[in-house]
Amino acid sequence: MTIHTLPASSGTKALAGREEAPIILTLAVENMRCGGCIRSVERAAISVAGVRSARANLAAKRVSVAVETGRASEADVIAALSRAGFAAAPMQDTSQHTESSREFALLRRVAVAGFAAMNIMLLSVSVWSGRAGDMDQSLITLFCWLSALIALPTVVYAGQPFYASALSALKGRRLNMDVPISLAIILATGMSLYQTVVGSEQVYFDAAVSLLFFLLIGRYLDEHLRVRARGEAQNLLSLQSGIASLIGEGGSLRPIPAHVLVPGDKVLIGAGERVPADALVLSGSGDIDQSLITGETIPIAVAPGAQIYAGTLNLGSALTVEVTAADSATLLAEIGRLMAAAEQGKARYRRLADRAAQIYAPAVHGLGAATFLGWLIVGAPWQTALTYAIAVLIITCPCALALAVPAVQIAAASRLFRQGIVIKAADGLERVAEADMVVFDKTGTLTLGRPELVNDAAISDEVLESAARLAAASKHPYAQAVVAAARNRQIAVGAPEGVEEIPGRGLVRILPCGEERLGSAEWCGIAPGRGGASEVWYARHWRAPVRFCFADALRSDAAAVVQELKRRGHPIALLSGDRTAAVEQAARASGITTWQSELTPARKIDWLAECAKQGRKVLMVGDGLNDAPALAAAHASLSPASAADISQRAADFVFQGERLAPVLEVFSTAKRARNLSLQNFGVAFCYNVVAVPFAMAGYVTPLIAAIVMSTSSILVTLNATRLAGMRKS
């Protein structure tokens, strides 16, 4: 445990009696991955004057910072962390605290049930072996009473999550898995108490409590996955919103979290920064890359008075903008309406275990009731009939569903977490496993959303070198692509001197022998209208100008991933809002034959609806704002970590890195998890087929019930852990 000590100054202040309760800030920290990072993050946070203590949480990727009121702000801590190399953002929603405390409450019940189960089992084993040997009847009675003493409070306390869920299901006139579970536990405990009073052998305290223990473990794993998935989702959202440079009075700049911006705020957007909120340009001009919003890769020019949207990228020089309120006529509002409609239209997915419960619960109740009535008709006393019915309920305990399915899900989730894939929807894995068709977006998904020089071969080393020297002075993506191309050819790009950047036009440098220019066709003195917009020219007044063409670069393994998906027999489609020529080129390069271009978000949804009508379950992979409704409408969805925040919110999974391979990994892990779950159902079914007839016939003693139940639970859990050993796809 580490705590970094306070800076000396704040320590003396505290001594002087100015002790005030610190405020606890919780920040999401993006790239905290190792033990060394914990230390660097805490060091960086504590170095800010006014910070009392800092504690990083590696599992949650967050840091809690205790700050003295008024002496340091969120922004100071974030700035210090960013100097240390960590991207941090304040948590927007602190409901996580109550969620993780609910998770711990469940863990407390697991602990109590575990303690009780072990001690009762200890007593039960003595009773069972004592009955076979020469144990005193009075001692057996004592042991049974001791078991009752431990079991009763445990059943009352630890079983509450099941009773509450069963009650709410019954109130809604439904049956869920918790109804037979609650019935089995309560009836078994009550009946065992009665049998203990009359001194009979049919005492099931051990079975009731260990049933509770196993089921609580399953419930805890399920809740753990849910809380973790939601926590990761909140981290992503907080980090997405980013930091804006607020222009204060007198022109001073102050970094503030983007989500606290209000209409009327004036913000400075530097070159290469994302626009933090919908805004009106006040001064400055340049190019805005809207690819995240529309899928369109060609930047648009903006001038004072133009409306720009959150999530777009400023390619030109710094812009001063005024934040505007969200306008119901904007694209963003339209996307919001489409998303709401898509989410409503999509039937709520019913999880595998719930669907199994729909068949299982009535079957269990039927068998129990049949046993009870059957024995009554044959003429057995009601106590015997009820005891046999309880044995049936215990034997049919749904451990395979309630324990094994969460165990498989947790194993699958931690496998994906380790590879930088975040699960945002707890039922996402099950839905991906069902998908049979994959639909990609182009810009930012199949491609990196970043231009690459395509006519490399037509440019000589000498020209590329001098162009790159000029380009190194700019942050414009085309200029950076030129520099990258030069580096690819092992050309060292020196530091440029005297280069001037004219926003929206290009770069210029005056040399003794004349000037050289890199930029748009007009800028280089070429008649407009020749060629497309994704190009720049390099002109030296003494030579003919040279053209540099750019295209959005495919992710390095895009073609391989498409190939592999095809091999597995999944139809693949490409839906994009970009121009036909660009989409066709990307489709051909990645090997996709079905593609659509210039689609509006609404048309994308229509396309997916058409697929759904044909019985296809679509896995949508997309990143842009224009994909968000489609991500929400698809059966399952993935988006890269570079996506627009609204898209990440809609997607079931978010993957990191520059490769597309996580799509395959999610697919195969999900399918494997589904197979393991089905196998577990099979194991459970076989057990029941063999054991239920014995239970109905009254041959199951408490000893046999305990053995059968524990072995089936352990077997399905062991089967679930096989997922961890699976080879990487």
Added chain:
Amino acid sequence: MTALAWLIPAALFLGGLGLVAFLWALRSGQFEDLEGAAYRALEDDPPEDRAGTQSNSHPE
């Protein structure tokens, strides 16, 4: 058989001790960060740096 009169309470007491220890650990935030704790054990900070740990894990 009289040995049972104190063996059983002793067994229950020891088991209960384990349970109480676990519940205490849960309350005091020992399970908040299972991944980070593994790395923290490897850090060698001067002992005086450890002073504030408690106040930190209990912000309330």
